[in-house]
Amino acid sequence: MFAWPAKQRMPNLLLIGPTNNGKSMIIEKFRRTHPPIPHEDREEIPVLVVQMPPDPSVGRFYTALLAALGAPIRPVRSRLADLEQLVLRLLRAAGVRTLVIDELHNILGGRADQRREFLNLLRFLGNELKIPPIGVGIRDAYLAIRSDDQLENRFAPFILPRWEPDADACALLASFAASFPLRRPSPIATTEMAGYLLTRSEGTIGELTALLTDAAVAAIESGEEAINQRTLLLAPYEGPTGRRRSFERELA
The missing domain is CATH 3.40.50.300 (P-loop containing nucleotide triphosphate hydrolases)
Structure with missing residues (x-):
């Protein structure tokens, strides 16, 4: 153009x-x-x-x-x-x-x-x-x-669609893993991990960034020094649907 x-x-x-x-x-x-x-x-x-x-x-x-x-x-x-x-x-x-x-x-x-x-x-x-x-x-x-x-x-x-667990998503996750200042490698650039992360973040790059950032903080605070299944469970991140439900419960 x-x-x-x-x-x-x-x-x-x-x-x-x-x-x-x-x-x-x-x-x-x-x-x-x-x-x-x-x-x-x-x-x-x-x-x-x-x-x-x-x-x-x-x-x-x-x-x-x-x-x-x-x-x-x-x-x-x-x-x-x-x-x-x-x-x-x-x-x-x-x-x-x-x-x-x-x-x-x-x-x-x-x-x-x-x-x-x-x-x-x-x-x-x-x-x-x-x-x-x-x-x-x-x-x-x-x-x-x-x-x-x-x-x-x-x-x-x-x-501009939501992300799917494919080769592009794995490449994106590899770039995230390389950008975080963690002492151990983060095994997140796989199709299986991409499926889990994109389901939890509901497929948008902004939510995925928030999830991985929370997991990286949890990795440092826990001493794991890598984004893995344990630090992802420790991450306090809640997806858009979960946040909406929490807010609706507060209003009820």
């Missing part, structure tokens, strides 16, 4: 995945791969990342774009047409080649007319600037895009 030549109808991408499964990490890695380039009179920003406001109004989104560009924020009373022209001018001046919109599912938090207006804005920005917008969010982001036939045809969905 980053290297796509400018044309009237730019391709779009919709990155969808469950919460806590690495979407924000992917965005940040992409942004670091294409960092801002300083010039004498300006800064070139090849990849601009902006978070969709919880209130999906066009004005608030333009303000969020100005903040992401590091530009002075205009007063709220500024006319929307003036704000639009300012944002377009600065996006062009900054040489933005890819616009990444995180938390795109926040579109659904607005009224029907606000959602329609914002979806029209996405199409307008892509056409006007000839850059590929990339939307990022949970499943609801696709539901929002699907409500507009033209946008649904443009935004190609890419699903």
